[in-house]
Amino acid sequence: MPTGLLLPANAHANGKYHGTEKGEFSVRRSLRRVFSFAKHLSAGLVVFMVLGNQTDQANAAWRFEVLPNVEKGKPAVRAVNDSKHDGLYVRVTKLSDTTAVLESRQFAPASEITYELPSTKEPTHVEVTFTTAPNAQSPLFVWRTVAMPKGVPPIRYRGARGFERPADFDEFWIRAKKQLAAVPMEPVIERVPDRDTSTGLLYKVTLRSVGDTKIVCWYFVPRDALDDQGQARRRCPAVIIMPGYGAEEPPIDRTTSGIATLSVNPRNHGPSRDYWKCPVEHLVWNIADPENFYYRLAFLDCLRAAEFLFERPEIDPKRVAAEGGSQGGLFALALAALEPRIACVCSNVTAFSAYADGIILGTLGHHKTYREILGRNDTTATLVRKSLAYTDGANMATRVRCPVQISMGGMDPVCHYMQGIVVYNRIPKGVPKEYHVAPNVPHAVPPEMREWNARWYRRWLGVQ
Incomplete structure (x- = not known):
C-alpha cells in the first residue's frame, strides 16, 4: 500500500515524462475508421459538418444556431442571412419514419428567421431540415433533436426506452x-x-x-x-x-x-x-x-x-x-x-x-x-x-x-x-x-x- 512519503522536490527522476501541455481537453490521435470525424478535431474542437451546419456552399450566407431553451419554451433554430434576399423552407420529420412529416413551412426572404419546433403528443425524435425551397436537393442545415409535448420543457425529458438499468x-x-x-x-x-x-x-x-x-x-x-x-x-x-x-x-x-x-x-x-x-x-x-x-x-x-x-x-x-x-x-x-x-x-x-x-x-x-x-x-x-x-x-x-x-x-x-x-x-x-x-x-x-x-x-x- 502507499506510504505517507513522497519523494522530495530535489529527488532524482526515474521516470520519463510522456505528457503534453496543449490543454486539459484535447483529442490528439486519429481514431481511424470508427472515429473518422477526428480529422476535424483541433485543441478539443470539432468542426460541425453536414448535420448541424451549412451544407450548401452556394448558400453559405445563411448562418444557423440552435436555441435549446431547455428550461422553458420550445427548442428552436435561428437563421441569419446578411443578404436579406433569400427565403427558407423547413421540414420536420420523425426519425422513426422519415416519410412522416410533422410540419413544413416556407419563410419569405428575411435577414433573420427563428423557427420553433412543433409540439408533439409525446417526446419524439425528429430531424429538422432547412433548404432554400421544397424541391431543393442540398440542405443548408440539418438538426436532430427531441420534440416535446406542449408545455413540457426539454429539461423534463426522461429518455427513450431501451438500455434500461439491468435488474442485477x-x-x-x-x-x-x-x-x-x-x-x-x-x-x-x-x-x-x-x-x-x-x-x-x-x-x-x-x-x-x-x-x-x-x-x-x-x-x-x-x-x-x-x-x-x-x-x-x-x-x-x-x-x-x-x-x-x-x-x-x-x-x-x-x-x-x-x-x-x-x-x-x-x-x-x-x-x-x-x-x-x-x-x-x-x-x-x-x-x-x-x-x-x-x-x-x-x-x-x-x-x-x-x-x-x-x-x-x-x-x-x-x-x-x-x-x-x-x-x-x-x-x-x-x-x-x-x-x-x-x-x-x-x-x-x-x-x-x-x-x-x-x-x-x-x-x-x-x-x-x-x-x-x-x-x-x-x-x-x-x-x-x-x-x-x-x-x-x-x-x-x-x-x-x-x-x-x-x-x-x-x-x-x-x-x-x-x-x-x-x-x-x-x-x-x-x-x-x-x-x-x-x-x-x-x-x-x-x-x-x-x-x-x-x-x-x-x-x-x-x-x-
Missing part, C-alpha cells in the same frame, strides 16, 4: 469491485522534476489493475502540502481528471489554487498503452462479453486511481472531485457511482450515455458505430445491449450520491445535449445537481464550461 446492476458492480480489491495496488511513485512548476511538484504513478495490467497517472501536488522530506504537512483538495476517447490525460497543474490533480490514463490511453494496447478500437473490445467489456475494465482502472489518491496523507479525503470531458465525462460519473467518497462531479459533453437516445440522435462517433453493430441484429445483439446497459452513463448516474454538474454543447453531433438531460434526470432525487448547455458549441469543452466547473468546485470543494 448493483450486483454486477459489487462483483467488479471485489475483482479489483483482489488485485494488489503496488504503486510505483516517481518524481518528474523537469516538469515541476513554481507551485507544484509532479509525480508519475504506476498502479496495478484488473486483467494483469498497469495504468499510469500523473500526480501534481502543491509544494506547500509537503515538507522537504516529502512528508505531508497539510491536506489539500484534489481533482481526479480522466481522458476523452483515445487521448492521453496529461499532467494538469492547478496547484496555484491549492488543488492537487491526478490525471488518470486508463488502459489503452497515453503511457498506459505501454502495458495494455487494444488491438481494435477499444469501444468495441469484448463488447459481446459484459464481464470483460472494455468500459467495465476501464471503470475499474479509474477506481484504482481514486483508491490511490484517497490513501495519500496530503489529500483531504472529504474534498476529492471527479472530472472529465466526453468519454472522460462518462468516467467521472462512473467513478462517483463506484466510489462513494467522491465529493462532487463535473461531467462535460458527457459521452457513452443514454444510448437509447444517442443511437438515434448521434451522427458521428461511437453512437454511429453502436447503431451499425446493433443493426446487424445477429446472435450477439442481446449481449451487446447488456454490455452497453451495464456501462451506460445514464444508468451509472443512478448510483451517484454526490453533487453533479452536467455541461453539454448546444450543437454537438457526437453527444446531444438531450442525452445530458437524461443523465441529469437519472441522478437520484435529493442529490444536488446542475445542468448547463453552452450555445452553439460542438463537441468541445469551451472556457465557459471551465468557469462552470470552477464555480462548482468553489461550492463543493471550498476552493478559491
Whole structure:
C-alpha cells in the first residue's frame, strides 16, 4: 500500500515524462475508421459538418444556431442571412419514419428567421431540415433533436426506452469491485522534476489493475502540502481528471489554487498503452462479453486511481472531485457511482450515455458505430445491449450520491445535449445537481464550461 512519503522536490527522476501541455481537453490521435470525424478535431474542437451546419456552399450566407431553451419554451433554430434576399423552407420529420412529416413551412426572404419546433403528443425524435425551397436537393442545415409535448420543457425529458438499468446492476458492480480489491495496488511513485512548476511538484504513478495490467497517472501536488522530506504537512483538495476517447490525460497543474490533480490514463490511453494496447478500437473490445467489456475494465482502472489518491496523507479525503470531458465525462460519473467518497462531479459533453437516445440522435462517433453493430441484429445483439446497459452513463448516474454538474454543447453531433438531460434526470432525487448547455458549441469543452466547473468546485470543494 502507499506510504505517507513522497519523494522530495530535489529527488532524482526515474521516470520519463510522456505528457503534453496543449490543454486539459484535447483529442490528439486519429481514431481511424470508427472515429473518422477526428480529422476535424483541433485543441478539443470539432468542426460541425453536414448535420448541424451549412451544407450548401452556394448558400453559405445563411448562418444557423440552435436555441435549446431547455428550461422553458420550445427548442428552436435561428437563421441569419446578411443578404436579406433569400427565403427558407423547413421540414420536420420523425426519425422513426422519415416519410412522416410533422410540419413544413416556407419563410419569405428575411435577414433573420427563428423557427420553433412543433409540439408533439409525446417526446419524439425528429430531424429538422432547412433548404432554400421544397424541391431543393442540398440542405443548408440539418438538426436532430427531441420534440416535446406542449408545455413540457426539454429539461423534463426522461429518455427513450431501451438500455434500461439491468435488474442485477448493483450486483454486477459489487462483483467488479471485489475483482479489483483482489488485485494488489503496488504503486510505483516517481518524481518528474523537469516538469515541476513554481507551485507544484509532479509525480508519475504506476498502479496495478484488473486483467494483469498497469495504468499510469500523473500526480501534481502543491509544494506547500509537503515538507522537504516529502512528508505531508497539510491536506489539500484534489481533482481526479480522466481522458476523452483515445487521448492521453496529461499532467494538469492547478496547484496555484491549492488543488492537487491526478490525471488518470486508463488502459489503452497515453503511457498506459505501454502495458495494455487494444488491438481494435477499444469501444468495441469484448463488447459481446459484459464481464470483460472494455468500459467495465476501464471503470475499474479509474477506481484504482481514486483508491490511490484517497490513501495519500496530503489529500483531504472529504474534498476529492471527479472530472472529465466526453468519454472522460462518462468516467467521472462512473467513478462517483463506484466510489462513494467522491465529493462532487463535473461531467462535460458527457459521452457513452443514454444510448437509447444517442443511437438515434448521434451522427458521428461511437453512437454511429453502436447503431451499425446493433443493426446487424445477429446472435450477439442481446449481449451487446447488456454490455452497453451495464456501462451506460445514464444508468451509472443512478448510483451517484454526490453533487453533479452536467455541461453539454448546444450543437454537438457526437453527444446531444438531450442525452445530458437524461443523465441529469437519472441522478437520484435529493442529490444536488446542475445542468448547463453552452450555445452553439460542438463537441468541445469551451472556457465557459471551465468557469462552470470552477464555480462548482468553489461550492463543493471550498476552493478559491
